[in-house]
Amino acid sequence: MEQKYLKNFYVDKASDIAARAQFDDNGFAKAELLPGIYKDGITSYKCFLKAGHRISPELFSDKSVIIFFGKGQGELIDCDGKHQITEVAFYVPYMEKEEYEIHAIEDMEFVLNIVEMNQSDMAAFNRWHIRLPYFRLHSECIQYIQDCKGPNTEARMILCPKWMGRVILGTTRAIGEGTVEAGHPKVHQWNYCVGASDFHMSVGYKAKNNMETVSQQAGDWSFIPAGADHDLVADPDKEVYYIWFEHYADEKAMDKM
Template sequence: MMDNFVCRAEKARREYNGCGYAQEELLPGADAVNAKFYRCSLRAGCSVTPELDQEKITILIFNGKTGYITTPYDLYNVTEPSFFIPDFDRVPYTVHAVEDSEFIRAVFSMNQWDREFYEKWNLHLPFFSKYSDGVQYDQDCKGPNTRSYSILQPFQLGHVSIGVVKAIGEGTDEKGHGLLHQWNYCLGNSDFDLTVEEETEPQKPGDWSFIYAGKDHKLLAKPGKEVFYVWVEYFTDEDLQKYYLCQIHNGSLTEAQD
């Protein structure tokens, strides 16, 4: 069953074109939220200029291999796992690989609530962040030495939020949340177990997985092993206004759901 929800890096089909670029669609969970996910591979010394989209949110998740991103106005160095969100179709950008690199390109449709909220308040784009520049936070479902980083917080951009978890010999043991679908992208020297309900699968660098909303899940490493992953969460409800109002008044999203 888990095979339907995990895309293993070792099985990736990297069919490079003449420009040293390969792209493979990752299907798990995409149909649940009207999104598209792609594993993008770029050979050292090569570059790619991704297509722009006027109406959809595009997020690039870099695995940390050395490279850089250029726009007509800025240059962003990728020296660790990093994130880039273009300004829709307003500013073209090019990804350059200094060494063989990989990134996930996630494309999310915007519904009516997303568009209306964006017109009133939005994250400034283009956006770039290294994972280590994220806001560190603690959570009761994680081990005492597990480090968590918030990259894109809820309500900053559509239905999407993003963070990073890193630890040695521990990780995350979380009850399912009916409000949130979750995808995970393994980084660094990841060597841990992903358990969803009663099924467990080993995870290695580059693996991509999907956890359906409401499913209890664990991402735990054995002693001496690393858990290091990006999580991407997506709200299941169409209209998020009550959750947004609840959060700004320091309420619980679960209470708002009820």
């Protein structure tokens, strides 16, 4: 079994996650990801829904929910109608105000993140937020360019800063290259591997020559604490494809953006 805690970061392998998930009579299972590692208001679960089954996730008045659909086709039904999940996709429900339902056409895997909203988060949300509920297929999201990514690496922005409190969300995808990034001290980062991912992730502090490397495949999950340098790069003919999810540890830093 892959080591879950390394000196500079944490990993949760797809096989270990699946082993912790127990299906109920409705064809649904979930496992908390890296339980107990992050205690600043985000809890993430890997969810599994068998083909032909449906679920209506719990609604919250004081928490936001952000879902990454990583594998399997399905449908999401909400107040806006029926959304077809035919590729990697993303969903943010409207707190407790609107119910929604997920229907699996194929066996599905997705990550459900529950984000606590403190007093300042709620005040910022009430001043300005994107229109909810929010559903996007990956191919519908805007591409961006960043100097730490290879010339042929595709990056897309899903949630921009201040759209939904202190979280930011995007993707990176490439064959034979990826991201080589200096640490960002104000933002913690999670990564969810999707597609045909088979790449190397190295995390640490290059100035201290203490980078650690681990292999990453589709379905894996990782957490990089704020500040650590991180490289996520595939060998030639291999794919790097991950959803990155960031949370501002410093609320004042977010306010200054």
